[in-house]
Amino acid sequence: MTDRELISPAAGGSPAIIEADGGSARALPPSRPSRRKSLWGIRLEILLLAGPAVLVFLAFVILPVVMAGYYGFFRWQGYGIPTDFVGLQNYLTIIQDPDFHEALWHNIVIVVLSLVLQAPIAIGLALLLNRRMKGQSVIRVLIFVPYVISEVVVGTGWGLMLQSRGAVNAFLENIGLGAFTQDWISNPDIAIWTLMGILVWKYVGFAVIIILAGLQGIPNELFEAAAIDGASYWQIQRRITLPLLGPTLRIWAFLSIIGALQLFDLVYIIWGQYIASTAGTSTMATYMVSNGRNAGNFGYGNAVAVVMFIISLGVALAYQRIVLRRDTAGALTGRSKR
Amino acid sequence: MTTTTAPRGLRRSSDLPWGNPLVYLIAALVITAMLGPIVYIIIGGFRTNSQITVDPAGWPDPWNIANYLDVLGGGIFWRQVLNSTITAAATTLGVLALSLAASYVIARYRFRGAGALYVLFASGLMFPLTVAITPLYIVVRNLGLMNSLGGVIVPQIAFGLAQAVIILVPFLRAIPDEIEEAASIDGAGRLAFFWRMVVPLSLPGVITVGILVFINSWNSYLLPLFILNNEASFTLPLGVQAFSSQYSVDTAKVLAFTSLSMLPALVFFSVFERRIVGGLTGAVKG
Numbered sequence: 181m182t183d184r185e186l187i188s189p190a191a192g193g194s195p196a197i198i199e200a201d202g203g204s205a206r207a208l209p210p211s212r213p214s215r216r217k218s219l220w221g222i223r224l225e226i227l228l229l230a231g232p233a234v235l236v237f238l239a240f241v242i243l244p245v246v247m248a249g250y251y252g253f254f255r256w257q258g259y260g261i262p263t264d265f266v267g268l269q270n271y272l273t274i275i276q277d278p279d280f281h282e283a284l285w286h287n288i289v290i291v292v293l294s295l296v297l298q299a300p301i302a303i304g305l306a307l308l309l310n311r312r313m314k315g316q317s318v319i320r321v322l323i324f325v326p327y328v329i330s331e332v333v334v335g336t337g338w339g340l341m342l343q344s345r346g347a348v349n350a351f352l353e354n355i356g357l358g359a360f361t362q363d364w365i366s367n368p369d370i371a372i373w374t375l376m377g378i379l380v381w382k383y384v385g386f387a388v389i390i391i392l393a394g395l396q397g398i399p400n401e402l403f404e405a406a407a408i409d410g411a412s413y414w415q416i417q418r419r420i421t422l423p424l425l426g427p428t429l430r431i432w433a434f435l436s437i438i439g440a441l442q443l444f445d446l447v448y449i450i451w452g453q454y455i456a457s458t459a460g461t462s463t464m465a466t467y468m469v470s471n472g473r474n475a476g477n478f479g480y481g482n483a484v485a486v487v488m489f490i491i492s493l494g495v496a497l498a499y500q501r502i503v504l505r506r507d508t509a510g511a512l513t514g515r516s517k518r
Numbered sequence: 519m520t521t522t523t524a525p526r527g528l529r530r531s532s533d534l535p536w537g538n539p540l541v542y543l544i545a546a547l548v549i550t551a552m553l554g555p556i557v558y559i560i561i562g563g564f565r566t567n568s569q570i571t572v573d574p575a576g577w578p579d580p581w582n583i584a585n586y587l588d589v590l591g592g593g594i595f596w597r598q599v600l601n602s603t604i605t606a607a608a609t610t611l612g613v614l615a616l617s618l619a620a621s622y623v624i625a626r627y628r629f630r631g632a633g634a635l636y637v638l639f640a641s642g643l644m645f646p647l648t649v650a651i652t653p654l655y656i657v658v659r660n661l662g663l664m665n666s667l668g669g670v671i672v673p674q675i676a677f678g679l680a681q682a683v684i685i686l687v688p689f690l691r692a693i694p695d696e697i698e699e700a701a702s703i704d705g706a707g708r709l710a711f712f713w714r715m716v717v718p719l720s721l722p723g724v725i726t727v728g729i730l731v732f733i734n735s736w737n738s739y740l741l742p743l744f745i746l747n748n749e750a751s752f753t754l755p756l757g758v759q760a761f762s763s764q765y766s767v768d769t770a771k772v773l774a775f776t777s778l779s780m781l782p783a784l785v786f787f788s789v790f791e792r793r794i795v796g797g798l799t800g801a802v803k804g
Contacts, residue, residue: 236616241642325556328783350576496644
């Protein structure tokens with residue numbers, strides 16, 4: 181799921197085109213004299229090439245979201261045409277449901293902890309791996325492996341290891357730390373931290389890779405100049421590297437926040453829909469699935485989807501306006517043309 | 519947007535100096551933490567249930583390949599591998615075909631609406647699958663595609679387009695106009711130019727998109743969970759989950775099944791690791 185969000189920073193490429201095409205109707209640049217096709221021929225080409233993609237995109241990406249907005253106003257079991265119009269009743273129920281409040285709160289905790297836990301680890305690892313050393317490309321690849329493995333494998337594996345009689349507790353006992361054994365999954369005081377541990381394990385490699393890419397964007401001359409001026413390694417990292425990593429870190433944080441708001445797979449696989457709410461790891465998405473489709477209340481499920489969409493969109497827009505506006509124009513803020 | 523070519527930082531390490539030993543120690547610890555659970559799953563499959571019950575964190579003694587042979591000998595695993603392969607391959611082909619054509623229009627045709635078209639696809643990033651899943655399920659059901667791989671493939675293609683278009687458009691725009699002029703002087707139409715020049719020249723971008731889409735599809739869980747309810751149509755992630763609840767007492771076999779199911783992704787990753795790591799960083803940096 182996260183991969184889709186990875187790319188959003190690049191989305192800022194748009195303003196250039198909007199300006200370039202400037203509203204004039206010329207279909208071809210004058211610099212191509214040999215092209216003497218009719219306007220209709222070109223329109224046909226455009227239709228032929230872009231049509232299928234637009235059609236599929238509208239039908240399966242945009243239409244469902246619009247439909248969710250419509251179905252959200254009905255009490256509807258998912259069969260036939262919805263007739264039982266209930267107005268804003270579904271939304272009122274969502275706003276008043278303590279289970280939803282809990283799920284939303286868990287999402288907020290996960291968003292914050294993902295940033296707080298992953299950023300220092302990822303920055304530290306990236307600085308470490310950015311040093312010239314033997315085997316660095318192998319290390320980079322190995323750190324990235326958990327990110328490539330499917331959520332189901334990660335969830336199944338960790339789920340087995342974290343059982344009260346699982347490998348993690350046994351390992352702790354074997355090395356003499358038996359006092360630290362826990363009921364990692366079902367103890368509500370710990371479960372959310374267990375989840376965070378797994379999330380960090382799976383996604384920190386991605387943060388490291390992004391930050392390494394950002395580090396490579398910093399000109400070497402800056403480090404050399406600082407070294408000539410007598411700056412120590414740590415001074416260079418603090419005064420030069422970290423400030424210049426700002427844009428990279430802000431983009432990574434954006435991706436992490438959006439991903440955390442949509443979190444579903446790992447929670448659903450390890451905790452399932454029932455244990456998730458008693459163990460305190462339910463998220464908006466697991467709430468949506470268990471109270472929507474699994475309960476047969478499709479109208480309600482769609483309303484939850486709309487609420488999730490609005491929250492995610494609101495967070496994304498606010499983040500772009502407040503945090504990312506400081507970064508250079510055209511990086512990510514392009515869409516909100518200022 | 520600075521389009522830095524992706525796999526820049528991965529320099530050959532043979533000519534690098536040995537550095538501080540502490541750095542290697544930390545790196546070794548981190549790698550142990552990252553790979554430990556994966557190694558545990560693989561090794562655990564070589565143990566028996568009684569071994570696991572006695573010491574869940576122990577080493578296989580003796581090594582026992584019955585679990586792996588069982589899984590490999592049964593039809594379930596292979597059918598799921600087949601389903602996953604068909605789904606991932608079809609999704610990848612579909613995304614590449616549709617997004618290349620659309621990106622070509624956006625990048626190289628100057629007409630009113632090219633910008634709007636780009637914004638339309640880019641906006642797809644704001645519509646994650648998680649949010650759309652409930653109504654999407656209804657769309658797929660109304661199309662009669664429940665329990666068929668097509669019902670997973672087509673929506674996955676749609677949701678892969680945003681990322682693909684965003685990666686591909688800069689590649690296509692970077693092709694110099696002179697090449698297109700030369701082609702048209704030689705009498706090639708735009709469509710011929712598309713096949714003969716554009717596709718080969720944008721190959722790095724195409725490969726990056728292809729790998730990302732393939733791995734995404736291979737790992738995808740939520741959409742198949744909604745669409746595929748019939749065991750014959752399960753893909754590997756659903757299969758792993760079903761297997762682990764069906765054989766919940768047979769931990770060793772579950773571990774064997776799980777490690778076999780991640781093997782294809784791991785092999786795929788080790789073959790294309792530079793492209794994947796480079797592609798992600800390149801895509802993120804824009």
